[in-house]
Amino acid sequence: MPSINSLYPLFSVADPAAARDFLTGLFDLEVVFDAPWYVHLSQGGPAGFNVALIAEGHDSMPPGERDRGRSVLLTVEVDDATALDSRLRAEGAEIVQPLRDDPTGQRHVMVRVPGGPVLDVVEWIAAPADPEAAQAST
Template sequence: MLRSCYPVLCTPDVAASASFYRAHFGFEPTFEADWYVSLRHPDSGDELALLDTAHPSMPAGYGEAARGMLVNLELDDVDAVAARLEAAGVPVVQALRSEPFGQRHVIVRDPGGALVDVITEIPPSPEFAEAFGIDA
C-alpha cells in the first residue's frame, strides 16, 4: 500500500533552497540536516524534500541539480504571488500569463535550478472545456 509520494529535488545548496520554499511559499521543515531537508505545507499537507547533489546516498553519475521537471504549486492568487516573487528578485523564467487549458501561471527558478510553476486555476477555453468534462 502506498503511504506517501513527494518529490525530492537535488540541489547544490540545500539551505538556500529550503529558505526559498519557506520564505516564498510557507513550507515548514519536518526534518533538517545540512544534506537533506523535508518540508510540509501547513495548509495543504503537501510535502517536498531537498537533497544535496553531493550526498553519498545519490547513485554515481546522478548527483545533478533538478532539471527537466516542474514543481507545480496551485495557489489562490497567482498575480499577487508573482508580483511578490518578482519584487524579491526571484528569477522569472516565464512571465505571468493565462493559458487556454485553464491556468494562469508564472514559472520561476529556485536556488537549485528547479522550475516552480505557480498556478491559479481559471476557466478553460471552450476547446479545452470538454477535456475537463465541462459543458462549453
C-alpha cells in the same frame, strides 16, 4: 500490495538551505528535517504536501543521478498567481517564464528555486474552451 504512507518529490539542488529558505518564505511549509545535505518540508503532515531537497552530488544518490534535476517542474496551485508574481518580482526571484494566461485555463508564472528546479505557480482561471487546442499548446 503495500500501502503508501507518503509520496513526495526529492529534488537535487545546489544549496538545500537556500532552496528551503525560498520555499518556506513563499509558502506555509514546516521544516520537518533540516541538515546541510537534506531538507524535508511539509504542509499537512505525511498525507499533505511534502517536498524534499538533497545536495547535488550527495553520495546517497545513485551514480548518474547526482546532478540537479533537469526538465522537472514542481507545480503548486494557488488562489492568486498574480499576487505571488508581484511578490516574487519584488524579492528579485529568477523568473524563468513571466506571468501569463494559457489556453489551458491556467494563469501561471515560473520561477527558479535557488540552485534547483523550476517552480510552476498555477492559478486556475477558466476551463479550456477547446481542450484539443489547449493540449496542442502545452
